[in-house]
Amino acid sequence: AQTVTQSQPEMSVQEAETVTLSCTYDTSESDYYLFWYKQPPSRQMILVIRQEAYKQQNATENRFSVNFQKAAKSFSLKISDSQLGDAAMYFCAYRSAVTYNTDKLIFGTGTRLQVFP
Amino acid sequence: EPEVTQTPSHQVTQMGQEVILRCVPISNHLYFYWYRQILGQKVEFLVSFYNNEISEKSEIFDDQFSVERPDGSNFTLKIRSTKLEDSAMYFCASRGLAVYNEQFFGPGTRLTVL
Numbered sequence: 001a002q003t004v005t006q007s008q009p010e011m012s013v014q015e016a017e018t019v020t021l022s023c024t025y026d027t028s029e030s031d032y033y034l035f036w037y038k039q040p041p042s043r044q045m046i047l048v049i050r051q052e053a054y055k056q057q058n059a060t061e062n063r064f065s066v067n068f069q070k071a072a073k074s075f076s077l078k079i080s081d082s083q084l085g086d087a088a089m090y091f092c093a094y095r096s097a098v099t100y101n102t103d104k105l106i107f108g109t110g111t112r113l114q115v116f117p
Numbered sequence: 118e119p120e121v122t123q124t125p126s127h128q129v130t131q132m133g134q135e136v137i138l139r140c141v142p143i144s145n146h147l148y149f150y151w152y153r154q155i156l157g158q159k160v161e162f163l164v165s166f167y168n169n170e171i172s173e174k175s176e177i178f179d180d181q182f183s184v185e186r187p188d189g190s191n192f193t194l195k196i197r198s199t200k201l202e203d204s205a206m207y208f209c210a211s212r213g214l215a216v217y218n219e220q221f222f223g224p225g226t227r228l229t230v231l
Contacts, residue, residue, distance in 0.1 A: 033217070043206055045160070045222035052217070091160060097217070102173050103148065104162040105210075105220060 002027045004094050006108035013082045014116050020067075021077045021111045023092030031097040034068065034075045035105070039089040048090070051075065053097065079113075087115040119143045121223035123209050129229045130199055138194045138226045140209030149192045150210040150220060151184065153177070160208065166192065199230045 003026045013019035025034070036048040051059045051068050058066050063083075067076045079086055092108040122141045130136050142149050151163040165172040166184055174182075183195045192211075196203055206227050210220040 035219070037222075042224070043154075043227075044224045045208060045210075047219055047221075050219060093160075102165075103212075104150065104165055104173060104175075105152070105160075106162070107160040109159045 002029070002032075002094050002096070002106050004092050004106050004108035006092055006111050008111045009109070010112045010114070012114040012116060013079070015082055015084060017082055018078060018080045019082055019113065021079075021090050021092075021113065023075045023077070023108055025073050025075065025092070025094050027073070027094065027096075029096055029098060033095045033097055034066075035093040035095070036064070036066070036075075036077045037091045037093060037107075038086075039091060039110070041088075045091075049077065082115050084115050084117065087113055089113075121209055121211055121221050123207075123223035123226050125226060126224065127227045127229070129231065132201055132230055133198050136196050136199055136228065138196075138207050138209075138228070140192045140194070140211075140223055141190055142192055142209065142211030143213075143221055144190070145213060146211035146221075147214050148172075148212045148220075149184075149186070150212075151194045152208045152210065152222075153205040154208065154225075155202075155205045163194070163207075196228075199228075201230050204228055204230045 032053045034051045038046045049061045063080045089110045091110045093105045124139045149166040154160045164174045206225045208225045209223040212218045212220045
């Protein structure tokens with residue numbers, strides 16, 4: 001069974017600085033998707049960024065980028081130029097890409113990010 | 118921009134009562150999901166639904182739970198006899214046909230069982 005591990009329960013960053021959130025996962029599959037979701041105090045789950053495992057290039061979305069290391073099964077999220085609005089819980093998630101297999105999201109335990117002015 | 122909606126935003130019920138949580142997925146989506154998040158814990162998969170039947174369910178999704186798409190637009194989660202431990206945030210999600218499509222989440226329903 002696949003598992004997702006986020007080893008940092010809490011992180012903090014100064015506004016305008018850069019922070020990296022860690023995520024590792026375990027799977028025997030070769031084709032899958034990885035996601036970072038943001039959950040602000042409103043508790044809505046918002047997709048931040050996604051990565052397809054077959055792509056070697058790391059995904060980027062504006063100030064958000066990932067460092068995807070497939071062999072190491074590592075998927076970290078880098079937030080550049082941090083803003084106060086980035087303060088939230090961040091969840092790493094895994095999803096199989098095999099069509100006949102499950103397509104449920106498997107979430108990590110989350111990292112709470114605080115942003116200080 | 119299309120979005121997933123959920124009602125109610127907060128439901129309070131007595132232990133043993135039945136509750137129905139409602140979701141309206143994005144209109145052209147075909148895959149539907151329920152997840153739950155107990156306060157302070159991670160988000161857990163409950164069930165996926167496609168073509169009017171359950172595709173997969175987790176161990177949490179026991180006989181007390183059921184899902185239905187009663188009218189082609191709503192997607193409901195019913196808990197027949199609520200327990201204290203059912204208190205959680207329940208999220209509905211939906212996605213389009215292609216396997217690479219992402220799941221879009223609704224804002225959640227906070228269920229409190231007293």
